Amino acid sequence: MNQRLAGKVALVTGSARGIGLAIARAFAREGASVVIADVNEASAEEAASGLLREGGRAMAVAVDVADPTSIAGMMEAILRRHGRLDILVNNAGVGGNTPFLETSLADWNRIIGINLTGAFLVAQACAREMVRVGGGKIVNIASLSGQRGGNGRAAYGAAKAGLELLTKVMAVELAEHNINVNNIAPGAIETEMAKFAHDEATRAAYNYLIPMTRYGTPEEIADAAVFLCSDESRYVHGHTLNVDGGFRAAGLMFKRAAPPAA
Ligand SMILES: NC(=O)c1ccc[n+]([C@@H]2O[C@H](COP(=O)([O-])OP(=O)(O)OC[C@H]3O[C@@H](n4cnc5c(N)ncnc54)[C@H](O)[C@@H]3O)[C@@H](O)[C@H]2O)c1
Known part of the structure; x- marks a missing residue:
């Protein structure tokens, strides 16, 4: 079968588990050399070993996307190994489920720092490299929480809304460099983050409000990322x-009432 990402070098941040790992696995299946970059170094190593065992090409790198020095180290490791970068998926993120009135400045700064500033810093570092090689693809992982006002999502939703707008600015400015920039906004996806951020009331509300009446899977996000x-x-x-x-x-x-019996 034709591999859609053959020969590409793809960085997926926060890919030691969850949606990021599913994206990394799908990219490896499509022929990309995948960089598993995560703040959890041991899990990143384990995830990369798993992809290698499955016959994919993968390397692990430790990174804290909120720290510019750490990002510089990650870029150096990628370029040392591959000499180029073609694809970035800005996926690293932390969840939040704290009411607006109880959101502390520390919470706010932590979530914005990773989910928005972190995505900006990584995208800028990668885009500079893509400009050098003549093009690339960037996908930011936003969220439905950035489009609708949901309980407990003050910092998280604001970060994801900011990421959507940042994507549009990047699309405008990077088009001339042949860099394609888009967002994926996942709804409720069954991952460790959802286990942490979704209590029983959240789950019941989602299942009521989603026409397909179920959570999505990480693989369903990965299929969109491959596209x-x-x-x-x-x-x-x-x-x-x-x-x-x-x-x-x-x-x-x-639900429509059953038609009256004839
Ligand atoms: N699960 C959902 O319902 C859902 C919905 C909408 C959007 N999203 C978004 O999808 C992305 C992935 O979510 P997930 O559900 O797979 O989460 P997850 O918690 O299962 O995985 C997130 C990964 O990011 C890593 N990470 C966290 N902080 C980091 C940092 N500072 N630097 C580098 N890596 C870091 C974690 O170690 C982890 O491996 C996130 O951006 C999240 O906001 C998730």
Whole structure:
């Protein structure tokens, strides 16, 4: 079968587990050399070993995306190994489920620092490299929480809304460098983060509000990422692709009463 990312070097941040790992696995399946970059170094090593065992090409790098020095170290390691970078998925993120009135400045700064500033710093470092090699693909992982006001999502939602707008600015400015930039906005996806950030009330609310009446899987986000990082999406630019089981589209929803028996 034709591999859609053959020969590409792809960095996926926060890919030691969850959505990032599913994306890394899908990219490896499509022929990319994948860089598993995560703040959890041991898990990143384990994830990269797993991909190698499955026949993929992968390396692990430790990075804290909120720390510019750490990002510089990651870029150096990637360029030492591969000499180039073609694809970035800005996926590293931390969840939040703290009411607005209880959100401390420390919480706010931590979440914005990783989910928004971190994505900016990594994208800038990678885009500079892509400019050098003549093009690339960047996908930012935003969230439905950045599009709708949800309970407990003050810092998290603000960071993800900022990331969507940053994507549009990057799309405008990087087009001339042949760098394609888009967002994926996942709805509720079954991962460790969801276990932490979604209590029973959150889960019940999601299942009620999602037309497909279920959480998505990391693999369903990975399939969208493969599309946005392949040549098939070359004219999709500055776009947010919601992968959310219809959550964003839905308005009035009710079950029709059964028709009266004839
Ligand atoms: N799970 C969901 O329902 C959902 C919904 C919408 C958006 N998202 C977004 O998808 C992305 C992945 O989420 P997930 O559910 O797989 O989360 P997860 O918690 O399972 O995985 C996140 C990964 O990011 C890493 N990470 C955290 N902080 C980091 C840092 N400072 N530097 C480098 N790596 C760091 C973690 O170690 C972890 O491996 C996040 O950006 C999240 O906001 C998730």
